[in-house]
Amino acid sequence: MHDSNPLPLKDRMKIARMPMPELDPEVRSRNFQEVTLGLKQSAALTEATRCIACAKPSCVIDCPVGVKIKDVVALIYAGDFLAAAAKLREDNALPAITGRVCPQENQCEGGCVLGKKGAPVAIGNLERFVADFESESGLLGLPAIAPPTGKSVAIIGSGPTGLSAAGDLVQKGHRVRVFEALHELGGVLIYGIPEFRLPKSIVKTEVDNLRRMGVEFETNVVAGKSVTIDELMQSECYDAVFVATGAGLPRFLGVPGEHLNGVYSANEFLTRVNLMRAYNATDYDAPVYDCHDRDVIVVGGGNTAMDAVRTARRLGARTATLVYRRSETEMPARREEIEHARQEGVKFRMLTNPIEFVGDSKGWLIAARCMKMELGEPDPGGRRSPIEIEGSAYLLPANVAIIGVGTTANPLVQSSTPDLKTTSHNYIVADPITTRTSKRGVFAGGDIVTGGATVILAMGAGRKAALSIHDYLTTGVWESEVCS
Amino acid sequence: MMAIGLVKSESYVMYRIVEARNVGLNIKQFVVEAPRIARKQRPGQFLILRLHEKGERIPLTIKCSDPDAGTVTIVVQAIGKTTSLLSCLEAGDSILDIVGPLGQPSEIESYGTCVILAGSVGTAMALPTANALKRAGNHVIFIEGARNTDLVVFEDEVRQASTETYFMTDDGSYGEHGLVTKKLKDLLDAGLRIDFVLAVGPVPMMRAVAQITTALGIKTKVSLNSIMIDGTGMCGGCRVLLGNQSKFACVDGPEFDASLVNFEVLMQRNAMYRDKECQSLRQFEEHKQGELAQLRADLASQDAHHA
Numbered sequence: 001m002h003d004s005n006p007l008p009l010k011d012r013m014k015i016a017r018m019p020m021p022e023l024d025p026e027v028r029s030r031n032f033q034e035v036t037l038g039l040k041q042s043a044a045l046t047e048a049t050r051c052i053a054c055a056k057p058s059c060v061i062d063c064p065v066g067v068k069i070k071d072v073v074a075l076i077y078a079g080d081f082l083a084a085a086a087k088l089r090e091d092n093a094l095p096a097i098t099g100r101v102c103p104q105e106n107q108c109e110g111g112c113v114l115g116k117k118g119a120p121v122a123i124g125n126l127e128r129f130v131a132d133f134e135s136e137s138g139l140l141g142l143p144a145i146a147p148p149t150g151k152s153v154a155i156i157g158s159g160p161t162g163l164s165a166a167g168d169l170v171q172k173g174h175r176v177r178v179f180e181a182l183h184e185l186g187g188v189l190i191y192g193i194p195e196f197r198l199p200k201s202i203v204k205t206e207v208d209n210l211r212r213m214g215v216e217f218e219t220n221v222v223a224g225k226s227v228t229i230d231e232l233m234q235s236e237c238y239d240a241v242f243v244a245t246g247a248g249l250p251r252f253l254g255v256p257g258e259h260l261n262g263v264y265s266a267n268e269f270l271t272r273v274n275l276m277r278a279y280n281a282t283d284y285d286a287p288v289y290d291c292h293d294r295d296v297i298v299v300g301g302g303n304t305a306m307d308a309v310r311t312a313r314r315l316g317a318r319t320a321t322l323v324y325r326r327s328e329t330e331m332p333a334r335r336e337e338i339e340h341a342r343q344e345g346v347k348f349r350m351l352t353n354p355i356e357f358v359g360d361s362k363g364w365l366i367a368a369r370c371m372k373m374e375l376g377e378p379d380p381g382g383r384r385s386p387i388e389i390e391g392s393a394y395l396l397p398a399n400v401a402i403i404g405v406g407t408t409a410n411p412l413v414q415s416s417t418p419d420l421k422t423t424s425h426n427y428i429v430a431d432p433i434t435t436r437t438s439k440r441g442v443f444a445g446g447d448i449v450t451g452g453a454t455v456i457l458a459m460g461a462g463r464k465a466a467l468s469i470h471d472y473l474t475t476g477v478w479e480s481e482v483c484s
Numbered sequence: 485m486m487a488i489g490l491v492k493s494e495s496y497v498m499y500r501i502v503e504a505r506n507v508g509l510n511i512k513q514f515v516v517e518a519p520r521i522a523r524k525q526r527p528g529q530f531l532i533l534r535l536h537e538k539g540e541r542i543p544l545t546i547k548c549s550d551p552d553a554g555t556v557t558i559v560v561q562a563i564g565k566t567t568s569l570l571s572c573l574e575a576g577d578s579i580l581d582i583v584g585p586l587g588q589p590s591e592i593e594s595y596g597t598c599v600i601l602a603g604s605v606g607t608a609m610a611l612p613t614a615n616a617l618k619r620a621g622n623h624v625i626f627i628e629g630a631r632n633t634d635l636v637v638f639e640d641e642v643r644q645a646s647t648e649t650y651f652m653t654d655d656g657s658y659g660e661h662g663l664v665t666k667k668l669k670d671l672l673d674a675g676l677r678i679d680f681v682l683a684v685g686p687v688p689m690m691r692a693v694a695q696i697t698t699a700l701g702i703k704t705k706v707s708l709n710s711i712m713i714d715g716t717g718m719c720g721g722c723r724v725l726l727g728n729q730s731k732f733a734c735v736d737g738p739e740f741d742a743s744l745v746n747f748e749v750l751m752q753r754n755a756m757y758r759d760k761e762c763q764s765l766r767q768f769e770e771h772k773q774g775e776l777a778q779l780r781a782d783l784a785s786q787d788a789h790h791a
Contacts, residue, residue, distance in 0.1 A: 181716050183534055183541075183581040191718075220497070220583040222716055226520045250720040252730060259725050259749045261756045268719035276540065276713065285565060286540035286713070287760040363752035410717055412735065 003053035005077055015050045017119035018043040025343035029313050032195040032279055035340055036100070039122075044129040048077040050114060051121050058111030059123055064460035065164075067091045069108055069123055076126055085134035088127065089143055093167030094160065094206045094459065096135060097189060099128025100198050102456045103334045135205055142213055146173035151473040154179060154238040156223040156413065159187025160455045161244035161446030163207070164462030165469070166215045172470045177216040177238075179227075184275060185217055187246055189455070191275040192267070194307050196314065197337075200274075224412035229420070233441060240441045240469050243428060244462065247447035248410025252403055253299065257357030262289055262365030266300065266308045266404030273311050292316035294399035297368055299323050299354055301331035303454075305404030306338065309346050312400065320346050323396070325353040325373050325386040351375070353386065355393065357401055367395040407452050417442075427451060435465040440478050443469055498787065499533075499579040502555060509634035510562040511605055512571045513547070519554030521546070521584045527592070527612035528707065528739055531558065531584030532715040535569055536779050539580070542566050543712045543734075545609040546585060556584075559608035559637075564761050565768040572776045578783050586715040587738045592616045595680035595703070597623045599671070600646070601664045601693050603685025604630040607638050609707055610684045614645040622680070623647050627667045629685070633658035665692045678702050683742065687751050694742035704742035708733045710750060711757070725749045 005012070021037040022028075028035055039047065057070040068087060075084035088095045104110070104124035112120030134140060152175035155162045162178055163186075170176045184190050186203040211217065221227060223245065232238045250265035252258050269288065272278045276286035296312040298305050301324040313320040322341070324331060327350045331338065342348070349370075356369040372392035375384040409426040421429040421438035428437055428444040435443045445461030447453055472478060503515035521531055525546050534541045549556040562571040573579075590613040598617050602610040607628050618624045626646035630636045631654045643649045650667050651659025660667065664685075672678070681704040683693040690706040697704040710722040710733045717735035724733050725746035731737065768775060 181583065182714060183583070191714075218497070220581050221520065222583060222586065225586060225716075226524060226584065249717050249732075252720065252723075254730075258730065259723065259746075259753065261752060265720040268713065268721040271713055271719050277538070284538045284540075285764060287757045287764075289756070363749070412716060 003074065005049060005051075005053070005074075007049060009052045012050050012052055013114060013118065015046065017050070017122055018047040018125070020122070020125050022340075025340075025345070028196065029344035030316075032314055034199050035196050038132055039125050039129045041129075041133075044076060044126055045079065047122050047126055048073050051077070052113060054113055058113070059108040059121075062107045062111045063091075064107065064456045065091050065463050067108075067127075072130065073121065073123070073126060076130060081130055081133045082137065082139060084130045086143070088130060091463070092459070093164045093210070093462075095127055096131035096202045096206060097160070097198060098456050098459065099124055099126075099131055100202070101193060101454075103454060105335055107456065140209060140212070142209070143171055145171055145213060148175070149173040149473065151175070151239045152177070152237070153240045153242060153469055153473070154232045154236070155242045155244060157181075157187055157244040157246055157446075157448075158185040158207070158217065159244060159246050159446065160189060160458040161246070161462040161465075162187065162242070163210060164459040165242055165244065165445070165466040166462075167210055167213065168463055168466030169469060170210070170213050170215045172466075174470070174473060175216075176214070177218060179221040179223060180217065180219045181222040182275065183219050185219065191271045192304065192307070194270065194274055194311050195279075196310070197307065222412060224414075224416035229413065229417045229439070229442060239473055240443065242435075242465050242469060243413055243437070243442065243444040243448060244446045244458075244465075245410055245413055245448045246458075247407035247452045249408045250403070251406045251408055253354060253405065255354060255356050257359060257365070258403075260357050260359040260365045261363050262359075262398075262400045263357055264289070264400065264402045266298070266304045266402050267407070269308050269402045270304070270311065273315070279311075279315060288315070289400055290315075291400055293318045295319045295321070295397045296400040296402065297321045297323050297349075297354075297396060297398045298402045298404055300404035300406075301326065301333060302404065302406070303333050303337060305402075306333045306341055308402045308404050310337075310341050310344060312402065313341075313344050313346055317400075321349050321396075322346060323349045323352045323354065323368070323370065325351065326383065327351055327375060330383050349396070351386065352396075353388065354396075354401070357398075358395065365398055365401055368398050368401055369393055370396050407447070409448060409451075413448075425451075433464070434468040434471075434479075435461065436468065436472075436478070441472070499582045501573055501575050501577050501579065504573060504575045504577075507559065508604070508630075508637040510571065511559065511635070511637055512562070513557060513559050513608075514570075514573070515555050515557050516579060516582065517554055518556045518582050518584070521556050521582065522549040522554050523551045525549040525556060525585040526589030527616045528590030528609075529585035529587050530609075530715075530738060531556065531582055531586060532712065533558075533570075533579050533583075534581040535566060536580055536782050539569075540566055541581075541713055541715070543586070543709070543715060545605075546612070547608040548612055556582075559605060561605040565764040568765065568768055568772075569775060569779065572772070577780065578787070580783065580786070583715065586734060588736070590616065590682070590705075590739055592620050593680075594621050597625065597676065597678050598680040598682070599625045599627065599668065599678050601627045601629070601668060601681070601683045601685070601689070603664065603689050604628075604635045604637060606684035606686075606707070607642060610682060611638060611641055611645055613682060614642075617680075618645055618647065625671070626650070627652060627664045629653070629664035629689070630658070631655065663692070664689065665696060668693065668696060672696070672700070681705070681742075682707070682739070687747055687754065690742065691747035694745065694747070698743035705739045706742045706745060707738045708740060708745070708750060709738070710753060724753075
């Protein structure tokens with residue numbers, strides 16, 4: 001696209017990055033309202049002016065779903081926000097969501113030339129602006145839908161991978177039905193990511209947009225239990241099945257005392273608060289342990305741990321402390337989340353690892369016995385591995401401990417589909433390019449293949465799968481060789 | 485708000501109650517339309533339901549299912565808010581969400597002599613397994629226990645599902661006087677050789693059974709009722725301690741080897757929300773009619789929305 005911005009490049013580079021307006025930390029640490037408020041139109045226009053329209057835009061190259069960011073920003077600059085939204089949707093089915101939860105600093109904004117000397121273009125904030133503008137305008141520019149092909153696809157899981165694939169496949173004219181195990185659609189976007197980071201209404205709007213494009217949804221179906229893959233293909237006559245069940249099972253530390261009352265997996269804690277809305281205890285029935293005036297610790301350094309600790313803070317915890325066995329530099333969480341958490345009064349206890357949970361005589365948690373750690377040699381992944389400092393054990397008071405140290409593969413689909421090849425850790429084996437599994441007509445992608453990752457990587461997997469499924473449905477050709 | 489344009493083929497499943505009847509004091513049986521669950525249910529499995537938009541998810545026993553009619557039969561004892569509200573429902577009402585069948589089915593083998601011990605409403609969970617064991621050629625001894633005669637349920641079905649049947653009440657108001665473990669001990673004292681035991685009921689009862697039978701090396705299973713949310717292994721809230729291993733009751737269970745189960749931890753974890761549960765029940769008792777009317781209005785508006 002032609003760069004219509006008349007401002008010389010060096011002048012564009014002098015414009016400061018537009019700050020994202022945020023709720024006051026004092027106020028927001030006591031409620032569940034969205035922390036970031038979104039750019040105003042004037043700020044978005046100024047921000048778009050900063051883009052220097054590189055000939056080889058690294059932002060596009062670094063985007064896992066290949067959003068044509070340069071073109072989108074040019075359309076924002078031109079003031080045609082709806083056209084910008086339509087351009088976004090060509091590659092990204094859930095822009096209002098990714099604009100909020102993507103780790104932009106490692107992706108699109110990470111390679112931005114402006115970032116070398118100053119601050120990168122606020123691509124994530126612009127993306128969110130466009131998506132919110134579109135949704136508020138009520139003038140949703142739905143992409144064109146191809147005529148019906150007569151083929152049908154069952155998608156298992158309504159998380160980011162499944163929704164993204166559904167959006168692409170329905171555009172190609174296939175009948176698409178998404179099966180969800182829970183009673184609400186959105187997967188981790190609903191049960192995992194809290195309201196203050198991604199309001200449920202945003203997810204609902206994006207799901208409704210897919211519905212309007214013709215995607216069918218069925219809740220309360222646990223694949224492998226309520227119906228098997230074979231039954232979907234034989235009795236229900238789906239031509240292809242896409243398994244996007246997510247990573248699933250919470251990992252615990254495996255230390256003594258993990259069965260004490262007050263010890264949660266991050267999945268359970270977040271599910272109670274998000275999916276079951278336990279933060280609104282007056283209206284909703286499902287309970288969560290009362291964090292009010294209690295000491296809460298959260299173990300882990302990723303976005304899930306960060307979501308849990310900030311949630312605990314909002315539930316009135318006296319202290320909300322993040323306990324991580326490495327140092328802050330190694331934390332996988334988004335920088336913005338770490339900053340926000342700190343502003344909200346979350347305490348960080350780095351280089352600390354619980355080795356035991358200690359309870360009272362009735363089985364309620366009162367403390368975590370922790371070891372101090374130091375960093376040793378880098379592991380094969382390049383991160384320095386934590387080593388216990390001998391004799392450093394001490395008690396950290398805690399009424400609630402939330403374990404957010406990752407997940408393992410949920411085996412329900414695999415165990416009910418004997419001819420589906422899995423890894424030794426029970427992840428599904430799928431070709432990284434075509435997402436084809438060992439079973440004809442069955443594709444798999446997202447966390448159930450790669451292990452826990454980010455929303456945008458999950459969506460990228462959904463897009464890849466959609467391409468490959470479309471190819472299979474069109475040609476009927478199945479190369480059965482799957483590398484393992 | 486934009487209107488949601490639903491396409492014709494959008495699936496909207498209403499789980500309609502086709503039959504509801506009281507089977508004991510505060511114990512009610514429902515036959516509910518749930519075709520997917522009816523097709524797949526095996527003995528020992530359970531389902532999870534949610535009554536309204538603000539409701540909690542609770543696991544419930546599946547007593548039996550009719551794949552042709554597309555219905556499942558569930559049994560509920562009114563003990564907390566959600567079970568009390570559910571117990572107010574009648575034929576023609578609907579349940580908002582039902583998911584299942586969940587958990588591993590009972591292992592049905594030819595053991596020889598099987599003793600099934602069930603406490604009141606636990607009988608519903610034990611019945612399909614007893615039936616299957618009997619069909620597999622086992623000699624099935626069914627001991628149903630209850631506090632009193634009003635809580636003895638499914639007498640005819642229990643007799644049909646077993647070759648030998650005993651009823652025990654704590655106060656002697658029906659059958660024999662005493663706990664199910666008394667009958668179990670009597671049978672053992674009389675020299676009965678038992679090959680397999682299944683106990684389903686309150687945790688102290690299952691623990692008492694396990695203490696007797698596992699000491700004798702009898703293969704014993706217990707069906708555990710830990711607190712659950714999703715029922716798919718995602719949250720880990722239902723974790724139980726087996727030896728020094730953690731297992732999830734929803735996906736690894738609900739039946740476990742009784743000799744390994746740490747019943748103390750199970751009781752402690754089941755008490756986690758007791759205060760809140762009591763408070764919630766008290767509030768419900770005060771506003772029962774209002775809550776019921778609200779529930780019916782919500783379901784009717786859902787129905788109209790999807791019509």
